[in-house]
Amino acid sequence: MNDILDGVRDHYRATGLAERLKTALAAFGPDNQQLTPEQLATVDQFHTRGLAATADLAKLIGISADMSVLDVGSGVGGPARFLAATYGCRVTGVDLSEPFVDAARYLTKRTGQSERVSFEAASALDLPFEDGRFDVVLLQHVAMNIAERPLLYREIRRVLKPGGKFAMFDVVLNGEAEPLYPVPWARTPETSFLLTAAATRDAIEAAGFRTLASQDDTAAAKAWNAQLRASGPPPSPNLGLVMGPDFAQLVANLARSLMEGRLGILTAVFEAASTKT
Numbered sequence: 001m002n003d004i005l006d007g008v009r010d011h012y013r014a015t016g017l018a019e020r021l022k023t024a025l026a027a028f029g030p031d032n033q034q035l036t037p038e039q040l041a042t043v044d045q046f047h048t049r050g051l052a053a054t055a056d057l058a059k060l061i062g063i064s065a066d067m068s069v070l071d072v073g074s075g076v077g078g079p080a081r082f083l084a085a086t087y088g089c090r091v092t093g094v095d096l097s098e099p100f101v102d103a104a105r106y107l108t109k110r111t112g113q114s115e116r117v118s119f120e121a122a123s124a125l126d127l128p129f130e131d132g133r134f135d136v137v138l139l140q141h142v143a144m145n146i147a148e149r150p151l152l153y154r155e156i157r158r159v160l161k162p163g164g165k166f167a168m169f170d171v172v173l174n175g176e177a178e179p180l181y182p183v184p185w186a187r188t189p190e191t192s193f194l195l196t197a198a199a200t201r202d203a204i205e206a207a208g209f210r211t212l213a214s215q216d217d218t219a220a221a222k223a224w225n226a227q228l229r230a231s232g233p234p235p236s237p238n239l240g241l242v243m244g245p246d247f248a249q250l251v252a253n254l255a256r257s258l259m260e261g262r263l264g265i266l267t268a269v270f271e272a273a274s275t276k277t
């Protein structure tokens with residue numbers, strides 16, 4: 001198990017990321033000038049359809065200012081900052097990658113949100129929170145890296161209040177065919193653990209959840225990829241800064257895997273049952 005976590009950490013190693021972001025963000029103005037979550041969206045929303053996907057998922061959940069939200073596998077923190085800025089809620093992010101957590105804290109200082117948004121380095125399989133702490137848990141493009149799905153979903157259920165919402169947005173298998181590696185979450189199959197949409201929902205329900213909404217977002221992802229290709233070189237800074245110079249290739253392989261029907265995109269929202277199973 002630790003070998004898998006080490007492999008995932010290695011994939012997201014991002015050495016010196018906060019410093020590199022600092023240099024790249026000089027293009028937006030001096031260090032003491034506050035940035036908006038929208039300005040950072042090309043570099044801090046690490047999933048298909050970027051900021052639009054986070055905004056759509058948030059609408060599906062129904063978030064209010066009095067809620068406490070946990071973002072599991074929070075990356076460099078774009079979704080957490082967007083939710084706090086848009087809804088006024090408190091957001092905590094946890095991520096396996098320490099450089100990502102450092103970068104998330106740095107970017108949150110730059111958007112002036114450190115009072116309401118915080119990050120911790122931790123594994124999704126051993127969340128450092130007491131039972132029933134959160135109203136909402138978010139999981140965007142993270143489950144693909146996690147072999148122990150029953151444990152992942154049980155941990156999420158544990159930290160949610162009864163009646164709390166769990167919203168997920170993940171890449172899923174369509175059938176037997178594997179993705180074309182390397183992809184954005186794994187350069188080799190050793191750190192990729194995909195399930196079909198049906199198997200994902202089954203695993204989540206088995207952990208004590210009821211499905212509230214479930215939609216196939218594959219067509220929207222394909223359209224977004226086509227638009228990206230047509231619009232030429234990406235704006236700067238972008239996720240290449242976070243993941244390295246092969247990032248364009250990783251995204252192209254994901255797009256091809258979607259086009260060839262190997263992969264799909266699932267969005268779903270669940271409610272935590274009032275008693276644990």
Ligand SMILES: C[S@@+](CC[C@H](N)C(=O)[O-])C[C@H]1O[C@@H](n2cnc3c(N)ncnc32)[C@H](O)[C@@H]1O
Pocket residue numbers: 008012044045046047072073074075076077078079094095096097100122123124125139140141142145146184185
């Ligand atoms: C593709 S990125 C998505 C980041 C973020 N959710 C977003 O949408 O911007 C996947 C993230 O999941 C994190 N991750 C993978 N496995 C994890 C685990 N077992 N525990 C915590 N974080 C994990 C990675 O470190 C990485 O930041």
